[in-house]
Amino acid sequence: MTAYKRLFVVMAIAAVALGAMAQFRCTLPLDGDWQFVKHDVAPEGTGDVQWQQVRVPHCWNAEDGCTPEYYRGAGAYRYSFDAPKNTKGKRVVLHFEGVSQHAWVYVNGHLAGEHKGSFTAFNADATPYLKEKDNELLVRVTNAKDETIIPLAGDFTVFGGIYRPVSIEVVPENGITVNDHGSKGVFIKQNKVTADEAQLEVLAKVDLTAQVKNKLGLRVVFTDDQRNDHTGTVKMFEFKGGTMQRSSDFYQVKLPVTIPNPHLWNGKKDAAMYTCQVYLMDGDKVIDMVAEEIGLRSFHIDHNKGFFLNGESYPLRGVNRHQDRKGQGWALSTADHDEDMAMIKEIGANTIRLAHYPHSQYFYSLCDREGMLVWAEIPFIEKGTKGNAEFDNNTCEMLVELIRQSYNHPSIFCWSLYNELGDGTHPELLVARLNDLAHREDPTRVTVGATNNAGRPENQIPDVVGHNTYPGWYWDNPENMKWTIAWNYKPDSGKSIAISEYGAGASIKQHDQHIKSAPKTDGEWHPEEWQASVHEVTYRIIDESPQLWGTFVWNMFDFASAGRHEGDALGINDKGLCTYDRKVRKDAFYYYKAQWNPEPMVHICSKRDTERKEAVTDVKVYSNCKTPVLTVNGKVYALENKGHNTWVATGVQLKPGANEATVVTDEGATDSCGWVFVEEKTKSK
DSSP, X not given: OOHHHHHHHHHHHHHHHHHHHHTTOEEEEOOSEEEEESSOOOTTOGGGSOOEEEESSOOTTTTTTTSTTOOOSEEEEEEEEOOOSXXXXXXXXXXXXXXXXXXXXXXXXXXXXXXXXSSSOEEEEOGGGOXXXXXXXXXXXXXXXXXXXXXXXXXXXXXXXXXXXXXXXEEESSEEOSOSTTOOSEEEEEEEEOSSEEEEEEEEEEEOSSOOXXXXXXXXXXXXXXXXXXXXXXXXXXXXXXXEEEOSSSEEEXXXXXXXXXXXXXXXXXXXXEEEXXXXXXXXXXXXXXXXXXXXXXXXXXXXXXXXXXXXXXXXXXXXXXXXXXXXXXXXXXXXXXXXXXXHHXXXXXXXXXXXXXXXXXXXXXXXXXXXXXXXXXXOBSOOOSXXXXXXXXXHHHHHHHHHHHTTOXXXXXXXXEESOOSSSOTHHHHXXXXXXXXXXXXXXXXXXXXXXXXXXXXXXXXXXXXXXXXXXXBSOGGGHHHHHXXXXXXXXXXXXXXXXXXXXXXXXXXXXXXXXXXXXTSSXXXXXXXXXXXXXXXXXXXXXXXXXXXXXXXXXXXXXXXXXXXXXXXXXXOXXXXXXXXXXXXXXXXXXXXXXXXXOEEETTTTOOEEOOSEEEEEEEEOSSOOEEEETTEEEOOEEOSTTEEEEXXXXXXXXXXXXXXXXXXXXXXXXXXXXXXXXXXXX
C-alpha cells in the first residue's frame, strides 16, 4: 500500500471512530484568548487585576528561562466561556494536559480541582458550578520551589505556566470514567503477543451515578489501519461480553480478547497500529464509547544480548530529549513536536529517552506512529526528602498518573523511577516503593533507573539500569567508555545495563582544529570539533558492545539550564546535537546520521570554522556512501576510511582568500562549503 493510501485509510478509520464517540462525548479546545498576570490572584478579586492577553499553551519563563534568577513564583490565568449545549445527563470536565507546577482551578469562584506536578494531565469537574453563559475560569499557578513536589533538583529550568493545551470534555454521567488520575479510563493489557495470536485484556473503569437496567458489558472493535491482508479490505475484529466488579473507586468491566495472526507493531520497520473502539453496554444499549490506538508487540531484554522486539534482536540506539525551545520554554505547538520528531527520524534513531519527566501525550503518540521505542520517566532527580510523607506520596502519585495516562502507548517499554540520586536521605526506600507500585500498575513493562554512581543501593532495585557517563567530558578521555562498560556490566549479575547518557558540549561558534583533550567543561570554550571527536570514539566502543540493551545520546537538542554559564551562551546546556532553536545541526548530528540512517548522505565537518589560519589542513567527512570524493579548489584529495563512516583527507592545501570544498558520491549525495584562509603577517624585526 502506498503511503498516501495508508494515510487515507488511517484517516477514514479515525473519522469513523471519532464519529461514533461524538454520539456520547465531545471535546472543545480552550485555545482562544486567555488573560494572564504574573502574580497570585484571589478568586473573589479577579476584576481589579491588570490582565494581559495571552494564548494557551503559555509559559511565563519563555524569555527569562535561561537566566540564573528566572522567575519562580505565582501567576494566574482567566478565561470566559459559555457552557456547552445539550449537557443534560452529562458531566462537564476541564482537562489540563500540563500546568507547572501547582495549580488550583476555580469555576465561577468555586474550587473545582487542584493538582501538584508539572508534567501529567488532570481533570477538574466543572459540572456543579456552570452557568449557561459567561462562566469565569480562574487558574492559580505557581512554579515556586516546593519540598513536596518533584523535581527538587536537576540540571534544567522548571518553567511556569499553563504550557500544554486545555479543553472542555463533555462525557456521560454514567460512563467510562474521567476521574482515574487523568487517564481515559480504558486499559488494553497485552498479556501475550506473538505472530500467531495476541492475548489481550480490555479493562474499562466506569462511573455510575444511577442504576443500570442490565449487567454492564463491553463491545470491543479492533481495526487494522494498514489493510494487512493486501485485498483492500480493512481487517476488523469484534468481541462482546465482559465481567463486571466493584473496586474501591469504580466499577470495572473486563473482557479478554484474542486476535489471530496480529499485525505486529515492529518499531521503525513497521509501526502497525490498531484503532480500538471500546463500547460500554447496558444490555444491548450503548451508553458510552472511547477509542484508543494500540500497537501489538512483545519485547524482552537479554542480559548478554540486549533488547529484543517481537522475538528478534533490536538494539536500541537513540537520543535523549528535553521538551523546551528558545523563546517558548515548555509551551510547544504540535508543529514544534512534529519538527522535533522529524529531526530525530532524520538522524536515524530508533529510541528516545524522554527525559527527565512525562512528556506530552501528543509526542508519545508520535512515537507510536513512527515506531520509536520510548523510555518514559518521572523527575525523581538527585535528591529526595527524609521522612516527608507528602513528598513520597506526591512522587508515587506522579508515577501512577504517568502509567495510567500512557498505558496504551506501544512505544513505551519501560517506566523509569529516578535519575542520578545521590544525597543522604536514603532514597532507596522510596525507590523500592516506586518499583513495587510500577509492577502493580503494569506488570507488562520493565522498571529502570538512571545512575551516575554504580555503587548506590537503589540501583539493585529496578529490573534494569542505565548509566549516565561522560568519558572525554567530565572525566578522563573518550576511550574510557570501554572501561565504563566493563566496570558496570557483570556477566553473572543478571542486571542488564544501558548507557542512558553520554556526550559532550559544543558551541557552533567555537572551533579548534587541533584539540586533543576536553576543554574546561564549565568554561566558556566548547569547540564543536571536540564534541564530534568524543562521539566518534565513544560510539565506536558502544557499537562493539552487544550486551548494552540501549544507548541514548545526551542530548538531541540544547536545552535551558538556568544555573549554567558555559560555552557561548548563558543558561544553556550545549550538549545537544542540534541548537536550542533547532536551526543548526552540529557536526556530531551528521556523525550519527551516517551510522543510523541508511539514506545516502555526506557531510563536511568544521564548515562553520570559516576563517582558517593555516595553509595546510585535514578535512573530515561523514558519509555512509562507498566512495566519497573530496575536491578543494579543483584538486581531488583522497579520503581515507577511518571506520564508522568517518573519512579523512590529510594535507589539504588552502590558498589565500576564498576556498571551495565539495564532496560528491556515486549514490548522489553531495555537500560543499567555503573557507577563507587568512595569512598571518610576519612581524618585522
